Amino acid sequence: MTTTTILIYGGIAAVTVLCFLVLFGVIPHLRLVPDDTKFDFMRFRRVSFPVSAALSIFALLFYFTHGLNFGIDFKGGTLIEVQQKAGKVDIGPMRTTLDGLGLGEVQLQEFGDRGGVLIRISQQPGGEQAQQGVVEKVKKALGDTVEYRRVEVVGPRVSKELLGYGTIGIVVAIFAILIYLWFRFEWQFALGAMIANVHDLVLTIGFMSITQIDFDLTSIAALLTILGYSLNDTVVIYDRIREMLRRYKKLSMADLLNISINATLSRSIITHVTVAAALLALLLFGGHAIHSFTATMMFGVVLVGTYTSVFIASPILIYLGVGVGRTAHIETPEPAAPVVAGNR
Amino acid sequence: MLHFSRWKALAILLSSLIICLFTVPSLMSPQAVQSLPSFLQRKLVLGLDLQGGSHILLEVDSNAVRKERVETLRDDVRRVLRDARLGYSNLTIQGMTVQVRIREQADIPEALRRLRELSAPIGGLLSGTGQRDVEVTDAGGGVIQLGITDAGITQRIRQSVEQSIEIVRRRIDELGTVEPLIQRQGDDRILVQVPGLQDPTRLKSLLGQTAKLTFRMVDLTMNPQQALEGRAPPESEVLFSREKQPYLIERRVVVSGEDLVDAQPGFDQRSHEPIVSFRFNTAGGRRFATATQENVGKPFAIILDNEVISAPTIREPITGGSGQISGSFTVQQANDLAILLRAGALPAPLTIIEERTVGPGLGQDSIRAGVNAAYFGTALVIVFMIVTYGLFGLFANVAVAVNVGMILGILSFLGATLTLPGICGIVLTVGIAVDSNVLIYERIREELRGGRTPIAAIDAGFSRALATILDSNITTFIAAAVLFFIGTGAVRGFAVTLGIGILTTLFTAFTLTRLIVAMWVRWWRPRTVPV
Numbered sequence: 001m002t003t004t005t006i007l008i009y010g011g012i013a014a015v016t017v018l019c020f021l022v023l024f025g026v027i028p029h030l031r032l033v034p035d036d037t038k039f040d041f042m043r044f045r046r047v048s049f050p051v052s053a054a055l056s057i058f059a060l061l062f063y064f065t066h067g068l069n070f071g072i073d074f075k076g077g078t079l080i081e082v083q084q085k086a087g088k089v090d091i092g093p094m095r096t097t098l099d100g101l102g103l104g105e106v107q108l109q110e111f112g113d114r115g116g117v118l119i120r121i122s123q124q125p126g127g128e129q130a131q132q133g134v135v136e137k138v139k140k141a142l143g144d145t146v147e148y149r150r151v152e153v154v155g156p157r158v159s160k161e162l163l164g165y166g167t168i169g170i171v172v173a174i175f176a177i178l179i180y181l182w183f184r185f186e187w188q189f190a191l192g193a194m195i196a197n198v199h200d201l202v203l204t205i206g207f208m209s210i211t212q213i214d215f216d217l218t219s220i221a222a223l224l225t226i227l228g229y230s231l232n233d234t235v236v237i238y239d240r241i242r243e244m245l246r247r248y249k250k251l252s253m254a255d256l257l258n259i260s261i262n263a264t265l266s267r268s269i270i271t272h273v274t275v276a277a278a279l280l281a282l283l284l285f286g287g288h289a290i291h292s293f294t295a296t297m298m299f300g301v302v303l304v305g306t307y308t309s310v311f312i313a314s315p316i317l318i319y320l321g322v323g324v325g326r327t328a329h330i331e332t333p334e335p336a337a338p339v340v341a342g343n344r
Numbered sequence: 345m346l347h348f349s350r351w352k353a354l355a356i357l358l359s360s361l362i363i364c365l366f367t368v369p370s371l372m373s374p375q376a377v378q379s380l381p382s383f384l385q386r387k388l389v390l391g392l393d394l395q396g397g398s399h400i401l402l403e404v405d406s407n408a409v410r411k412e413r414v415e416t417l418r419d420d421v422r423r424v425l426r427d428a429r430l431g432y433s434n435l436t437i438q439g440m441t442v443q444v445r446i447r448e449q450a451d452i453p454e455a456l457r458r459l460r461e462l463s464a465p466i467g468g469l470l471s472g473t474g475q476r477d478v479e480v481t482d483a484g485g486g487v488i489q490l491g492i493t494d495a496g497i498t499q500r501i502r503q504s505v506e507q508s509i510e511i512v513r514r515r516i517d518e519l520g521t522v523e524p525l526i527q528r529q530g531d532d533r534i535l536v537q538v539p540g541l542q543d544p545t546r547l548k549s550l551l552g553q554t555a556k557l558t559f560r561m562v563d564l565t566m567n568p569q570q571a572l573e574g575r576a577p578p579e580s581e582v583l584f585s586r587e588k589q590p591y592l593i594e595r596r597v598v599v600s601g602e603d604l605v606d607a608q609p610g611f612d613q614r615s616h617e618p619i620v621s622f623r624f625n626t627a628g629g630r631r632f633a634t635a636t637q638e639n640v641g642k643p644f645a646i647i648l649d650n651e652v653i654s655a656p657t658i659r660e661p662i663t664g665g666s667g668q669i670s671g672s673f674t675v676q677q678a679n680d681l682a683i684l685l686r687a688g689a690l691p692a693p694l695t696i697i698e699e700r701t702v703g704p705g706l707g708q709d710s711i712r713a714g715v716n717a718a719y720f721g722t723a724l725v726i727v728f729m730i731v732t733y734g735l736f737g738l739f740a741n742v743a744v745a746v747n748v749g750m751i752l753g754i755l756s757f758l759g760a761t762l763t764l765p766g767i768c769g770i771v772l773t774v775g776i777a778v779d780s781n782v783l784i785y786e787r788i789r790e791e792l793r794g795g796r797t798p799i800a801a802i803d804a805g806f807s808r809a810l811a812t813i814l815d816s817n818i819t820t821f822i823a824a825a826v827l828f829f830i831g832t833g834a835v836r837g838f839a840v841t842l843g844i845g846i847l848t849t850l851f852t853a854f855t856l857t858r859l860i861v862a863m864w865v866r867w868w869r870p871r872t873v874p875v
Contacts, residue, residue, distance in 0.1 A: 282721065
C-alpha cells in the first residue's frame with residue numbers, strides 16, 4: 001500500500017467516524033451562520049451598487065477590447081487532441097513540424113501528465129471543402145508516434161449558426177424567466193431579477209474575457225445554468241421578501257430586506273457550499289474537456305450569483321419603488337397565519 | 345403536511361422504486377436485455393464522447409440541385425420541341441428560368457401546350473395546393489419562359505435530401521458498422537453518427553463522392569487539345585483523367601450507373617490488377633450491346649464524377665450485359681468503388697460541414713473522469729449534509745440517492761444519450777437537490793426558534809418551503825429547456841439531465857422527503873427536532 005492509499009482510506013474512515021459522532025449527538029451540528037445573525041446588508045447598498053457598476057463597466061471594456069477566446073465551435077477550424085504513445089511529449093519539434101504545413105495559425109497546448117497536446121488550427125480560407133484536408137495533413141506530418149484521441153472540424157457555416165443559436169438562447173432564456181417572474185411576483189421583482197441577471201452575465205463574460213478561458217458550446221451551457229441558479233437564489237430571497245411584506249405592514253423597506261436576507265442567509269450559504277462541492281469535484285476529476293465549463297460555473301454561481309442576490313437584487317427593490325411609504329423601524333409582526341395541519 | 349394515508353405512502357414508495365428500477369436494463373448485458381419484454385428493452389445510450397465514434401454533419405449542395413434542375417428542364421424543353429418538330433432558337437438558361445424562342449408565330453400555341461406538360465403540381469395530383477413546380481409563360485415576341493418556382497425548388501431539395509439519406513445509409517451499411525444513426529437535420533442536412541468508428545477517413549471519402557457513373561463515347565472529330573483551346577463541339581465536353589490527361593467526350597450517355605444491378609471488386613485474370621466487375625440490367629445491357637456493335641474499333645469512356653476512369657477501345661461487341669472497370673486502382677479503391685456503384689449515385693454532392701470524432705481511449709477516460717467526479721462530489725455533499733443536519737441530513741441523503749436513481753431510470757426509459765456534460769448535469773443535480781432539503785430544514789429551524797412545537801414547526805417548515813422550492817426550480821428549468829432547444833449533441837445531453845434532475849428533485853422534495861420525515865415523527869414521537 002502506498003502512502004496515498006493509506007491517506008485516502010484513513011480520510012474515509014475519519015470522515016465516517018465524524019458522521020456517526022454527529023448522528024449520535026456527540027458533536028453538535030455545524031452552524032455556518034449563527035442563529036441570531038442580524039447583519040445590516042442594506043448599509044452596503046451605497047457601496048455595492050457603485051462597485052458593481054464599476055465592475056460591469058470594466059468587464060464590458062475588457063470584453064470589447066480583448067474579446068472572448070472563441071473555440072472552434074464558434075470560430076470554425078480544426079481541433080485535434082493527441083497523446084504521445086511513448087516517452088515524454090516534446091512540443092517544440094511538433095510545433096515546428098505543424099508550422100511548416102502552411103495551415104495558418106496553429107496553437108499547441110499541453111495538458112495532463114500523460115503527454116496530451118491540444119492542437120488548434122484556424123479555419124482555412126476557401127469555404128467548407130477547404131477544411132477537409134487539414135486533418136489528413138496533420139496525421140501525415142505527425143505519423144504514428146501519437147494517438148489521435150479527438151478530432152473536431154467545424155466549418156464556417158456551422159460555427160456561425162452555433163454562435164447565433166447561443167446568443168438567441170441566452171436572450172430567450174432571460175425573457176422567458178422575466179415573464180415567469182412577472183406572473184409570480186410584482187413587475188418590480190421581475191425587473192430587479194433581470195437587472196441582477198444581466199449583471200451576473202456581464203461579470204461572467206468579463207471573467208471569461210480576462211482569463212481568456214476557452215469559449216465553446218459548453219460555455220453557453222454554463223452561462224444559461226448560471227442564469228438559472230443565480231435566479232434560483234434571487235427567487236428564494238424574493239419569496240421571503242414577499243412573505244415579509246404581507247406580515248409587516250409598516251416596517252421600513254431597508255429593515256424588511258435585512259430581515260429577509262438574514263432569514264435566508266443560512267440556506268444561501270449551505271446551498272452554495274454543496275453546489276461548490278459538486279463543482280469542485282467536477283473541476284478536480286472531470287478532466288480538461290469540461291474544465292472551462294466548471295471554472296465558469298464556479299465563478300458565476302458561487303462568486304457572483306450569491307453576491308448579486310444579496311447585494312443587488314434585493315436592495316434594487318427599494319429603488320424600483322417596492323414598499324414606498326414604509327417608515328417604521330421597529331414593529332411587532334402581525335401574527336402569522338396559523339398553519340393548518342391536516343391531510344393535503 | 346405530515347399525514348399520509350397508507351395508500352398514498354405506498355404509491356410514493358412504489359413509484360420511486362419502479363422509476364429507479366428502469367435503470368436495471370442499462371446495467372445488464374445486451375443478451376440479457378434481449379430476453380426482457382419489449383417495453384423494458386430501453387437502455388441508456390452512451391454518447392459518442394463517451395463510447396468513441398464519429399459525428400459527421402453533411403449538407404446537400406442545394407446550388408448543385410438548382411443547377412441540375414434547371415439544366416434538366418432545358419434538356420426537357422429541347423426534347424419536347426424536337427419530338428413535336430417545332431422550330432426553335434435561343435434556348436438559354438437565365439437564373440432559374442429557361443427561355444426559348446419559337447420560330448413560327450403559328451407554332452406558339454402548340455409549343456405552349458406541349459411545354460405546359462412539363463409542369464407538374466407540387467406534392468402530386470391529390471394534395472392539390474394549387475402550386476406547380478414550373479411556371480410556363482408567353483413572354484411575347486415568340487419567346488416562351490419556363491420559370492422554376494420556389495416551391496418547385498424546395499420540393500426538389502427535399503427529395504434530394506431524402507434520396508441522399510437512402511444512398512448514405514446503403515453506403516454506410518456496406519462498411520459493416522454497428523448501429524449507425526442517419527437522420528435528416530433541418531432543410532438540407534444529414535446527420536451521420538457512427539459509434540465506435542475511430543478513423544472516419546474512409547467513411548468521409550465514401551460520403552464525399554457523388555459516384556455518378558456513365559458510359560459514353562469518345563468524340564474523335566477533334567483533338568482534345570484543340571477542343572481545349574478553341575470551342576468544343578456543343579454535343580461534347582472535355583473531361584480529364586486522374587492523370588490530368590484531357591479527353592473529348594460526347595455528352596450523350598450510353599448507359600449510366602442506374603442501369604447497374606451489381607458491382608464486385610476482383611482481380612483481372614491476366615494483369616492481376618484490382619478491378620471492379622459489374623452487370624447491367626436488361627435494358628442497360630441491350631443499349632450497351634447496340635452501342636458497342638456500332639462502334640467497334642472506337643474508344644468509349646467510363647466516367648465517374650466527371651473524371652475519366654478509363655477509355656478502352658471496343659475490340660468486339662459486348663453483348664453479355666457485364667463488364668469490368670480497370671483504372672490502376674488499389675485494392676481499397678476497387679472495394680470502395682464497388683460499394684459506391686452498388687449503393688447508387690447521390691442526387692447532388694454532399695459537403696461535410698462538421699466533424700467530431702472521439703477515439704475510444706478518450707471516451708474511456710471521460711467515463712472514468714465523470715464517474716470519479718460523481719463519486720467525489722456525492723461523497724462531499726453527503727458528509728456535509730450529515731455534519732450540518734445530523735439525522736435530517738441522512739434523510740436528505742436518502743432522498744438524493746433516490747433522486748439520482750430516478751434520473752438514471754428516466755434517462756434509461758427514454759433511451760436518452762448520456763454524455764460527459766450529461767454526467768456533469770447529474771453531479772450538479774446532487775448539489776442542487778439537497779437545496780430543497782436545506783430550504784425545508786432551515787425553515788423548520790426558524791419556526792422552532794419562533795416558538796412552535798416540534799410537529800407544528802416541521803409542518804410549517806414544509807408548507808412554507810415547498811412554495812419557494814417550486815418557484816426557484818422553475819427558473820432553472822426554463823434555462824434547461826432553452827438549452828435543450830438550442831443545444832446540439834453533448835450540450836443537449838446536459839440540458840436533458842439538468843431538466844430531468846429538476847423534475848425528480850421536485851418529486852422527492854414534495855413526496856419522499858416529507859414521507860420519510862412523517863414516518864420518523866410517527867414512530868419516534870420526538871420531543872425535539874434535531875435539525
